[in-house]
Amino acid sequence: MGRSGMRSTLCGVAMAGLPTSMHEVPATWSARVVLNSAHDAAMLARVAGHYGLAAGSESGDRHEVAVVELGAHALTALRNAGVAVEVDEMETARIARFQAQQGPSHASPSTPSRSQRSAVPNAFHSVSACYRGVSRIQTDMEELERHYPQLARVTLVGQTWSQRQATTLRDLATRVLPARWAAALPDRFGRGRRYGIVALVLGNRMALRRRAMPRMVITAGLHARELASSEAAMRFAEWLVRGYGQDATATWLLDHNEFHFVVHANPDGRAMAEQGVLARGGGWRKNLNVVDGHCSTSPVDSGVDLNRNFVHGWGGNSPHASSNDPCDETYRGPAPLSEPESQALTQYIAGIRGDDGEYHGGVLRDLRAERNDGDGSNVMRADYPGPADYPGLYVDLHSFGGWILWPDGGGGVSALAQRMAWHTRYRATQRLHYPVEGESTAMFRAALGVPALVVELAKSFYEPCYEFQRTTLPPALDALRYAARTLRAPRMLARGPDVTSVRLSAARVRQGEVVTIAATLDGDRYRYDRGLRGQPAVPRNLPRRVLTAHASVRVMPDDASVRPIALRVIERRGAAAEVSGTLDTTHLPAGRHLVFVQGVGWGGVRGAPDAVFLDIAP
Template identity: 30%
Template sequence: MKFFGCTLACLLVLNGACKVSAGGIRPALSVHDTSLYPQIFSVVTSRDVASTYGSSWDIQHAGSRRLREEDDNLVQLGVVVHNEIEAAHFEHLETSGVLSYEAVENEGNAQRLLQGINQELSCYRTVQETFDAVDELAAQYSDFVRVETIGESWRKQNGDGGFDIKIMVLSAPTSDPAVNKVDMMVVAGHHSRELPPPEAVMKWATLLLEGFGKDADLTWILERTNIHIVPIANPDGRQIVQENLDWMYRKNAHPFGCENGTALEGVDLNRQYPMMWGNDTGSSGDPCSTAFRGPAPLSEPESNAVFTYASQLFADDMKKGSIEEAEAKVDEACPEDATGIFIDVHSYGDFVYFPFGFEDRMAPNHRSLLTMSSKLAHPGNYSLWGPGQDGFLYFVSGDATDATYGINCVASFGFEIGSQFYADCFELESSIAPKLHESLLYAAKSAISPYTIPLGPDVLTISVDTTTASSAQLTVAVSDAALIVDHAKFDGNLSQAIAQVRVFVDEHPYDNDGVEGLLMDAQDGSFDEEDEVATYSLDTSELMVGRHVLYFQATDSEGYAGPVAAVFLDVDDYASSNVGSPLGVSKIGLGDDFAADGLAFVQASSSPSMNCGLLMVCATAIAGAIASLMV
């Protein structure tokens, strides 16, 4: 059964998350989306807090700058923010008169507040249901999925119930010796109160498996990538949340004797990782802090399991050595030809973040990390949280992405998805999951060379028109800049002119460096701009009857080749004689594979007008439409 099919209601809940205490359901102090509830945010101000705790009170929040003593409010203009005051201090603020439940209800916004926190959460599975779903996928797709146990939760390790830490590995079987598979690791559920990440990554796994053989991109990704997914890194903590013991519980279940109550027990698993562990500006040594880093790096079985697996997964020749050696080499760039990618999924705020987080410090591979982050952010219109950006929110030491990049040289990125910890099912299924899926798809396409592929041009649209006998007219729009506009601050000129666009028939360019493909022509006569349309007339009479795959890849004037995009082309007995035979396909944009109800696969057409699916524009207007695609 689904455990989250309940409704939460509090008089004062600014983010829809409640705490269960002896006095009943009590809100955790968080605020988001200042534009929705403008009258409420005078209830708690930094001056009130400072007067209660003194000017040294340090409040951090996501989505805005760190608060200073002179700031009036806990929120700043028009951004999604997240601001927590630990539960240990909540009662003090309440009894001191700083918080007022009645004040909020009387502001005239009670109805809107209650609408925001009465959430239907029945789509969220329990820990056991999630692990059962993992096993079901492995049984249903036995040739594609294997399940491993990489460790135990703290409770299980200590004989108090608990769970195994499970990972599922998705990969399609292949007998082609030319295929060199690379690894991508996705972790969710470090923080137990963050409901959407585990469910979103489980949905992505299902979409990949269901899409194999139906969508060309999903097919080649599974054929050439081992995708390792940890759906719940902190199962004990999530069980605490699911049992309603504490809706705001964040850490694992390891008690450290916090004198302020069991609600603040545990260790923050995402302050546990060894790169620059122990920095007080990005974590805490106080067991009662929600950012308590534990007694030593990787002291907790959950974080140790994740990092040990990641360290064994990626190539040894990429690594910087021991933890001490890696910290000493913090300014030494990782090899540009390093393979593999690591993703850590959290909620909330709609951000993509990247190393380093222990301080506002650009990593030596900053250009690549920033470019990839920008392109990962584009499908979901995420903001960037990273060094050198206006959106660098606060310091995080002991973060998983800092460690996997800083020590193992794996290109590493994190997501903060959704608008709140307890996003309702409508938001999860209509917005959170589809946006994340598109970003993960881009990451998977780039996993073979994540430090170089994002620097290359992207294939924005593909059109294949077979209305002419014995040929297919191929048209693609490519850009070296479209996916980074308005997302990132770059030093220097990132975008270059398109140098060439190639199409490969039944041969993936990643499989063999000697595969040259077919050079496409610039529609306007020459490749000399960062945005181009390329065309090619493919003779289909030479193709065998059956399904073929067309792979497209563009290269810029600096020599960087971007990610591959693909479509299926089915050739039948009528292809050589029937004008208008239904062989045409059209595919537009990144992530159009993911429709609201599952997968929207490549659309077939026998007319140049083409069929326009979800997020698609008609291919006949492709040349004129490219300008709008750049907006």
């Protein structure tokens, strides 16, 4: 499309209900990019390499369709390259209205009024009130620690770039923002944060003292404008803590595992995004490194993309996986781990790399099956796989697109990804329409051998609260709950039959009574996706027929110290089965117990367990 066609499209969208303060040209466009050829796909990858696009996907019989949110520069680049781009006028108008309510960057170009300045600290109005900001999340974490001291604690992960400079976010913002925007920021902007990057650590402290636990690490908000990722992480953490003692699944997960939530991995950038400070093509994405990442042509595009700054793959061979231009949204920084945020996350999760090539002291253990070959090289080796029964999982939450992804050489996590995709109805595949290098999941998979996944939530960077809470959040929590139930060995347990429900003939009995245990198991529950055209084929995990099931009390059925109760199959429905057995409570002490059930498929492959409460009276 030529310039005249582009101008007519701009005018058409400007008339579709956009606020006049948007100057008739939106900052963010919602569009469908039709990939009819390899050229189209290459151009989308090239544009994504500069503008940090996120993309959902719609499959056609003869082509792929990427659903993207992009700025005018990226839209023009695709159009000039001859790629078919269809603007969604209604969604573009909705995004513009969302952005217009967020802060000073969409206010009148004149000097802001006193009322406008006073409104900035509460920039998240009703349209986005469900997305808690940095200060609110840290306050809520501290409240959980105060109310549940045996289950929750807040710990410092590390500093942000602005804290390293010993200055305030407001002072830094004045370097990169137009004067009329910077003037609207409150004096206390950025000073309410008592910490830098913090983690909420969950687990039953009494149980943790007795034995080493599998650990799940969830990071969110590496890209500041991705509001849904941080909120989903915090909602999952709150479900775990508040469900303890009330919900059997939440209770046994905290008794048998440890969880680490870095809800805002980029708090500097998120603080900018909370003020409605928009960079090219959308909300603030990068961190606030306005020195190495200074963009002279467009100061509001400054910063480093933290998810291109990790060691593994940094500055690799793919020309569009990251950028060396500070003005691009995928700017990878001057060196791997150049940013305090990526340094802090690496040290917290992996630890410090020793002369032997192994990492020590992190939350997740280095359990790569092979070690450094003794040549003294410090180069990251991506071909050191972790063991099949690695006890732990790393999940990095992003938005948007509806994807569940794993890094190259992901080490057999496709089954887990397809299980989680069954809950969310997302697409589970290894790669997107565009390459990514220097990202966190590839880093920790390669450095530690840990199973690692990316979950791209939501349908927009600016998803309304009613849609997030009704459509996006519930299945996302289901998927995270399932993943947590596999923590003893995610690569293996995701291949076995899943326990979809556990029932007892009576939830409260007297000591000595016999209880019937019934459960439903499903050996399928995979959502298979062949992957995008031109990408490596995705392994298909076939349904595994239920062979039998085991039950136990207080400890897992596969624990070496327990003699499990055999449950027999009483009905089959394809890959699903109903199982049943009996439990004699004569030798069980009075009190509340967890009754576990775990399925076993053909080949002896076990699945993710689940549990139910049983109360025994004397």
